[in-house]
Structures are given as C-alpha cells and as structure tokens.
Amino acid sequence: MASRKSPLFDTATTVGKIMSFLGVSALCGLLAAGLVFPLAATGGAAATAGSDLLEEIPAELSEEPLSTPTRVFASDGETLIATFYEENRQPVDYDEISQYMKDAIVAIEDERFYEHGGVDARGTARALVHNLTRSTQQGASTLTMQYVNNVLNNAAIVRGEGRVLFSGINDKTYADKLREMKLAVAVEQEMTKDEILEGYLNIVLLGGQTYGVEAAAQYYWGIPASELNLQQAATLAGMVQSPNYFNPEYNPENSTWRRNVVLDNMLSLGYITEEEHREAREAELGVDPHPQPHGCAQASFANYFCDFVQRQVLSNEAFGEDEEARKTMLYRGGLDIVTTLDADTQRAAEDEVMATVPPGDDSGAVASIISVEPNTGNIVAMAQSTEYDPDRSFADGATTLNMNVGPEFGGGPNALPVGSTLKPFVAAAWVEQGGSMNDIVDATGSEFEQGDWVDASCLPGGGFRLGVEADSEEGDMWSVENVGENMNRRMSIDYGLYNSVNTATLATAFDMDMCDITDLTDRLDIVRASDGEGMNPSQPSFTVGGTELAPLTLASAYTVFANDGVQCEERVFLEITDWQGNSYPVPEEDCSEKLDADVVAQVNDTLVNIAERSPTNNSPFPAGNPPFPMLGKTGTSGENSHTWFAGSTKGLTSVAQIGRLEDIQSLNERRIGNQGPFEWFYGSSMAQPMWYEYIEKVGRNYDTGDFRESPNSEFDNRRESYPRSGALPGGRNGGSSNNSNNSGNNDSSDEDDNNDDDD
Incomplete structure (x- = not known):
C-alpha cells in the first residue's frame, strides 16, 4: 500500500522543519518520556517545538452520528419489515x-x-x-x-x-x-x-x-x-x-x-x-449465531414494498443532497421508518397471489395485488407471486422487478396493458360535461375511416384526423370488435360500460372533445408506465385500454370512485426518527377534489352493479349478495396476455392483475396455477375471483359503508332487466380486437365469463 503523505510532515512547513530537526527518534523519545503530554512537564527548546507541533493538530474531536441500522416497520410501528445497514x-x-x-x-x-x-x-x-x-x-x-x-x-x-x-x-x-x-x-x-x-x-x-x-x-x-x-x-x-x-x-x-x-x-x-x-x-465458547438479515432480499415479508420504500428514500432530497448521501442515510443513519403498510392486509395479499399463480408457473403468468386507502392515499398492500431474489432467474419464479409500480421505482421494462379498466373515466368525462349515463350513443360503428375528424381542442387546429399520422398523408384503417353478440347497435352509455362494449366507449369519446377526457385523466395522474407521460388525445385507443399503466397508478385513480371524487396523493411514510430521537419530515395527507361527487355517483351506479351483481361462479359469495358494498371493473388486453379487476369498497381500493411479466403472449388455452386452461382468458377468469377472495378476507378491516347515491332516482333503478349478450362457443361470452390503430397501441376488449359475469 502506498504511504500517505501527511501535511504535518511537509518540510515546507514550520512544523515539518521542526520534525526534520528533531528527527523521528527524538520525537519518540519525547513521547516516551512524557514530555509532550502534558506540555507543562517540559521546558526549553524541546517544549517549544512540542507546543508548536501540537498547535497544528485539531484539539476537538470531529464526530458524526454512529453508523446504526435503519429499520422499516409496518404501520403499527412494531412489525419489522426489513433492516438496512x-x-x-x-x-x-x-x-x-x-x-x-x-x-x-x-x-x-x-x-x-x-x-x-x-x-x-x-x-x-x-x-x-x-x-x-x-x-x-x-x-x-x-x-x-x-x-x-x-x-x-x-x-x-x-x-x-x-x-x-x-x-x-x-x-x-x-x-x-x-x-x-x-x-x-x-x-x-x-x-x-x-x-x-x-x-x-x-x-x-x-x-x-x-x-x-x-x-x-x-x-x-x-x-x-x-x-x-x-x-x-x-x-x-x-x-x-x-x-x-x-x-x-x-x-x-x-x-x-x-x-x-x-x-x-x-x-x-x-x-x-x-x-x-x-x-x-x-467453558465452551457456546457460539450460537443469530444473523441479523438486512436488505429487501432478507425482508421478513413485503419484499417488493420494501424495495419501493428503499427507492423512495434514495430519490427523496429530504434524506440527502444526492443519491450517495441518501444511501449513507439509509444504511448508516439509524432510522426507524414507520410505513403505511398494513401487515395483516399485506399477508392476505401475498397469500392470495401465491395461491392463485404459484412462483415460476409454467404459463409465465404472475399475479399481483395492490391496495390503497381512498381517504388517505396510504399504500397498505403491495404483493406479487414471485420471490424477491437478485440471485435467481424469473424461470425459477424469482425477480426483483416490481409489477405494481413504474420503472422509476423498480417496475419492469415491459409495461402492463390495462384493458377496459379505463372505460369508467370516459364515462365520467361524459357526465362531467353535462351528459348522463342514460344518454344513447350509436355503437354500430366498428370501423373508422381514414381522415375522420375528431374534436380535441387542446391540440393545434382544435382536433385531428383519425388514422392520419402527423408526418404522412395516409394512415391505416382502424377497426375494433365487440365481445358478445348484438353489441353493434344503439345503447345507453351505462349499458355500454356495464357490458364493456368497445364501440360504445369509442362512440362516447368521439361524440365529445377528446381533450375533456385527457383533462380528466391528467387530473387523476393517469400516466403511461413506459414513459410517465399522460394520455394523448390524438391516440383514442387509450379510451378502450390500449395503453400501459402501473397497477399503483390505476389504483390511485380508482380511489375517486370510493371517495366521492376526492383523490389523495399516494403515501408510504407515516413517521421517521433516528436512534437519537430526531424526527424527519414525512408527507402529510394531501387530498383534493378531482371530480364532482354527483358525477362520481352516476358512474358508480354502473360500477357497483358490475361488482355486486356479476361475481364469477367461484366467488366467495353469491351473485347479488355481496358481504358489503363494492364497485369495480374488469379489463383484458387485446392479446389476452394481461387481465385485471380494479375495484373498491368504501375504505379500500385494490387492483388485482394476472398477466405475463416478461413478454406479451396470449394466455388463452393455458393452464394457470391450478385453473384452466381457458379457451378465452379474461379479467373475469381469474383476476376478478382473486380480487373477491382477497377483499372478502380484508374488507371488513376498513370502512364498508355505502357509496354516495346518484341524485337521479330514475337512474338508480334502471337495470333490473338488462338484456345480456349471447353466449360464445364453449359457453363463454368473449371476443377479440383488431390491433391496428393510428397510435400503434394495443386495443382491448372484454368478455362475459358466463351469463352473470362481465369483463
């Protein structure tokens, strides 16, 4: 090892000259004779030299807080999730x-x-x-x-x-x-x-x-x-x-x-x-090692939530001026971080996803659940059916990629197509602009000609021509398909949303200003997982789910349906202190009204009927008899590779997702876990039943009150005798979509699992 040069021995300094004059041996003699400490014991030139020398040395001990482990706790402040040190x-x-x-x-x-x-x-x-x-x-x-x-x-x-x-x-x-x-x-x-x-x-x-x-x-x-x-x-x-x-x-x-x-x-x-x-x-040494595990790979549970917390700290300027300083704070600062995670809810979510799709399933599918409290924004559960292990491969059922969040917080490079879970926001925009869920739209059109004009007041020229790319004169014809028979006809917006009719959603969007829709999605922070950008009004395929979102983004947006139009910023920290008792600031609850409560109530009437009247056959409760009020919407990507159920009780909004993590391939005709194979794999096939099983276990731990009623009494009771779509081959209601559109995104369509069940 190369020797270090100390400024005390630089011969250009006064002290250096004294050191050279005295010599190292003489210095050692001074030390050994006790002539340096204390200086009062010396006299003459040697004492003066020693005094000058010591004056060059700092007299105060430069201290920093001792390096101590950081501990991450669940919301009770006692359940330890992980330790960093x-x-x-x-x-x-x-x-x-x-x-x-x-x-x-x-x-x-x-x-x-x-x-x-x-x-x-x-x-x-x-x-x-x-x-x-x-x-x-x-x-x-x-x-x-x-x-x-x-x-x-x-x-x-x-x-x-x-x-x-x-x-x-x-x-x-x-x-x-x-x-x-x-x-x-x-x-x-x-x-x-x-x-x-x-x-x-x-x-x-x-x-x-x-x-x-x-x-x-x-x-x-x-x-x-x-x-x-x-x-x-x-x-x-x-x-x-x-x-x-x-x-x-x-x-x-x-x-x-x-x-x-x-x-x-x-x-x-x-x-x-x-x-x-x-x-x-x-005596024997009697050593009985008790290793203290540390890091998210060694977390006792909630490994992916642990990873999310770690990334939140490393990206937050409150913990240091740069990432290196924040890492030092995390690993050496002795912090006690109390998070929003509910330990019981988290364990229930982990049990449910693992039971539904075991790690390393041959189908390549992964199940995930994320839950947010609508009235606080607190993230209370974040689970997926893989093992958090940086040393093993996805083929072994392990990954450190977090399916529930975007790439900036550890999500994978392959975003998750959301299917029809975005359709309620189109309906909400319609009602917000003065419409009604009872309004009739012409859902007969499934092919949209090149050059059709679409209003979009926020774009240059006030709109765009469908199918024509900005840099060319020509574009492709865009076609979509509906699920079920007899769906290409005139129908109410409510009926179209209840049955997840693609042409009804597009008719609704094209009958209004597209920018009214994107204004709403922007307000709700609905952004693409791939790049963090909002919905593009010139790419209308997003209205039927032709875009990719992180489940956390979708869950946060759905909280407005449970919370009368109020959305709270997602939170992960409740309290942060260090081992010396110092407190660090954490974000306060930050809630604001994003939609009018009456608008939400109208849309909710449809979403409540989807969740409460149409549970799947293997639901833990019979159709029309839920244990407490609930609402929700299914979703299926155009390739049947990703399936969803986004829903809520009054006190807990949760998104359940089952899909492929590594690539986009159809899950039709595949056995997933101990279920299937499914001729057509839809949101109602497994994601919706998984959501029901989970919410039945944890829902009573949160507010299970009624949702706000619609001010339109006639509207409240309009669906006693819905005509249902016809059965497709194999006793299933379903369909597919054409993936060619002006935006290049995947179109989506949903299905009915049986005559009592929507996607």
Whole structure:
C-alpha cells in the first residue's frame, strides 16, 4: 500500500522543519518520556517545538452520528419489515452492559485506563523500547485513543472521505498518532471514564459487519449485552485486537486461546477469582449465531414494498443532497421508518397471489395485488407471486422487478396493458360535461375511416384526423370488435360500460372533445408506465385500454370512485426518527377534489352493479349478495396476455392483475396455477375471483359503508332487466380486437365469463 503523505510532515512547513530537526527518534523519545503530554512537564527548546507541533493538530474531536441500522416497520410501528445497514450496531447505555464486559476490555486493552489522562506514559515507553530493540512493532494506544481512532473513522466514512485511520499500528503515521494523543487528552477532559468506556464498547468492530457489544452479544449468543457472562465477555474483548483472526464463529481455536489470555489478565488484575477463572477457561465458547438479515432480499415479508420504500428514500432530497448521501442515510443513519403498510392486509395479499399463480408457473403468468386507502392515499398492500431474489432467474419464479409500480421505482421494462379498466373515466368525462349515463350513443360503428375528424381542442387546429399520422398523408384503417353478440347497435352509455362494449366507449369519446377526457385523466395522474407521460388525445385507443399503466397508478385513480371524487396523493411514510430521537419530515395527507361527487355517483351506479351483481361462479359469495358494498371493473388486453379487476369498497381500493411479466403472449388455452386452461382468458377468469377472495378476507378491516347515491332516482333503478349478450362457443361470452390503430397501441376488449359475469 502506498504511504500517505501527511501535511504535518511537509518540510515546507514550520512544523515539518521542526520534525526534520528533531528527527523521528527524538520525537519518540519525547513521547516516551512524557514530555509532550502534558506540555507543562517540559521546558526549553524541546517544549517549544512540542507546543508548536501540537498547535497544528485539531484539539476537538470531529464526530458524526454512529453508523446504526435503519429499520422499516409496518404501520403499527412494531412489525419489522426489513433492516438496512453497513455496520450492524445497537447502541446501549453504560448500565446496559455486563460488568464482566467492562472489566474484560480494560484488562486486555488498557489496564491503567482508570489511572491515566488519555495517554499512558508507561505504555508508550514500553512500546518504544520494544520497537527499538525488536523486529516487531508494538502499540501503546489507550482505550481513549482507540475510541478517538474509531470516532474519527466513523466521521470520515459518514462524510464520504473513506477510512482515514486504521487499527493496525503499521498503518498509522506519527501525525496520526500525535493527533490521537492530543484528542485523547481533550476527550478525557470532557468525558468521564464511564462515558468513554460506553462510547468505545458501542463503536468497536467485533467481526464482519457487527459493531458494538450489544449487536455482538445478539449475534454470537442471541442475548443482550447486559447478560454476557464471564467467558462470553472475555471472548468479545479478545476479538478487538484482530476481529477476524479471533472470531469465535470461524476461528474457534484462536478465539479460545485469546479468550484465555483475557481471563488470565482479569485474574492478575483482581477482576475475577481463581474459581471464576478456572470455570471460564474450561467453558465452551457456546457460539450460537443469530444473523441479523438486512436488505429487501432478507425482508421478513413485503419484499417488493420494501424495495419501493428503499427507492423512495434514495430519490427523496429530504434524506440527502444526492443519491450517495441518501444511501449513507439509509444504511448508516439509524432510522426507524414507520410505513403505511398494513401487515395483516399485506399477508392476505401475498397469500392470495401465491395461491392463485404459484412462483415460476409454467404459463409465465404472475399475479399481483395492490391496495390503497381512498381517504388517505396510504399504500397498505403491495404483493406479487414471485420471490424477491437478485440471485435467481424469473424461470425459477424469482425477480426483483416490481409489477405494481413504474420503472422509476423498480417496475419492469415491459409495461402492463390495462384493458377496459379505463372505460369508467370516459364515462365520467361524459357526465362531467353535462351528459348522463342514460344518454344513447350509436355503437354500430366498428370501423373508422381514414381522415375522420375528431374534436380535441387542446391540440393545434382544435382536433385531428383519425388514422392520419402527423408526418404522412395516409394512415391505416382502424377497426375494433365487440365481445358478445348484438353489441353493434344503439345503447345507453351505462349499458355500454356495464357490458364493456368497445364501440360504445369509442362512440362516447368521439361524440365529445377528446381533450375533456385527457383533462380528466391528467387530473387523476393517469400516466403511461413506459414513459410517465399522460394520455394523448390524438391516440383514442387509450379510451378502450390500449395503453400501459402501473397497477399503483390505476389504483390511485380508482380511489375517486370510493371517495366521492376526492383523490389523495399516494403515501408510504407515516413517521421517521433516528436512534437519537430526531424526527424527519414525512408527507402529510394531501387530498383534493378531482371530480364532482354527483358525477362520481352516476358512474358508480354502473360500477357497483358490475361488482355486486356479476361475481364469477367461484366467488366467495353469491351473485347479488355481496358481504358489503363494492364497485369495480374488469379489463383484458387485446392479446389476452394481461387481465385485471380494479375495484373498491368504501375504505379500500385494490387492483388485482394476472398477466405475463416478461413478454406479451396470449394466455388463452393455458393452464394457470391450478385453473384452466381457458379457451378465452379474461379479467373475469381469474383476476376478478382473486380480487373477491382477497377483499372478502380484508374488507371488513376498513370502512364498508355505502357509496354516495346518484341524485337521479330514475337512474338508480334502471337495470333490473338488462338484456345480456349471447353466449360464445364453449359457453363463454368473449371476443377479440383488431390491433391496428393510428397510435400503434394495443386495443382491448372484454368478455362475459358466463351469463352473470362481465369483463
């Protein structure tokens, strides 16, 4: 290793000249004779030189908070999700440390600790004689000097300066040693011996990433530091000289020998009796490792939520000016982060997705569920049916990609087509502009000619021509198909949404200003997962689901249906403190009205009927008899590769999704988990039943009240005798869509699972 040049030994400085004049040996002689500390013991030129030298050295110990683990908790503040650390340390008070431990460390590292003032002149003289007469080197660091050394190292690392001092005496320059000595004297004048010993025992390295006696006691024996017995304390004290060489877990013979040296010293100094000494030497090490897992891969549960929290911290300026500073805060700042996650809800979500689509399923499908509280924006569950493991492949059922969020927070590169789950927002825009869910639209058209004009007041020219790209004279014909028979006809907007009729949704959109729709979706922060951009009014395929969203985006948007038009910003933090009791700001609840409550009530009437009157055959409750009020909408991508159910109770909005994570391939005719194969794989096939099973388990833990009623009483009771679409081959109602359109996005269509069930 290249030697470091200290400015104290630069011969261009006054001090450097003094050092050159005195010579290193003379300096060592001064130190050994006690002529440097205290300076009052010296006189003449040597004292003056020593005084000048010491004036060049900082007199105050530059401290930073001790590096301690960050812990992430569920919303109850007690259920631990994960721990992050570079140094596993659990600071404790002096009286929480076994007396054996205190005596052992003094006996082996600094037997005159209670007699000197920071620098031990006798020890320094002994080391000098040894170093001058033998080929090996011996140090003379007191416990106070070692404490100073550790504090300086910790401060340098926290500030990003790297490790500036080293435990080995051969790594230190004389300037390093002088600085330690001066600072040790200063520390002794400011701190009591007990405080110094407490600080030292909390900061010292005791093997691997384990620092301090509390973390070490917990790791090696699973007990607190206050319960360390004699032989355990002697083992830890013996490790200080070389934490790896004397590690009791990996080098038990070395550790036993060193432990016995400590016990011998304790006996000779009168800390223990002959009997205690004999029994301790004969005892086994008894190591029973209790590793402290850390990082999201080792989280106890909610691994993907853990990853989301980690990325939130690393992207938030409140935790540091840049990502490196934020990472230091996360891994060394000793934060206690209380999140919005509800532990019971999360476990129910994990159980449900794993039971529906096991990890590594041959179909390539993955199930996911995310839940948000409508009245707070709190994310309470985030689950998917894969194992969070960076060392295994997706083929083994493992990935670190988070299906529930966008790429900026760990989502995959392949976005998830949302199908018909966006159709309710088209209906809401219609009602917001003065229309009614009872209004009739002409849904006969399934082919749209090149050049048809579509109003879009926010675009240059006030609109665009369908099928004509901005940079060309010609475009492709755009065609869509409906699910079921007899759907290409005139119908109410309500009927079209209830039966998920593509041509009805497009007719609604083309009968209004497209920018009224995108104004609404922009208000609700509905953005594409692929690039974070909002819906493009010149690409109308998004109205029937021809776009890709993160499930969290969709869940947040659907909260307006449960919360009377009010949307709250998603939240993940409830409280953040550090180990010293300092609090950090967390986002407050931020809710605002995005839609008029009466508009929402009209659309809800349709969504309630979809969720409550049309459960699938394997629902946990019969059709028309839900355990509490609910609303929702199914969705299926054009390729039948991704299927959805987005829905809500009054107190919990949840999005369930089943689809392929790695590529877009049809899931038709495939067995998924223990279900299928399905001739046509739709949102009502598995995503909707999974949502029902999940919400039946957790729904009662949240508000299960009624939704706001529509102000139009005639509207409220219009659907007692809906005509249903005809059955398709195989007893299923379904269809497909043509994927050619002016935007290049995938069109979507949905299906009826049976005569009582929509997609």
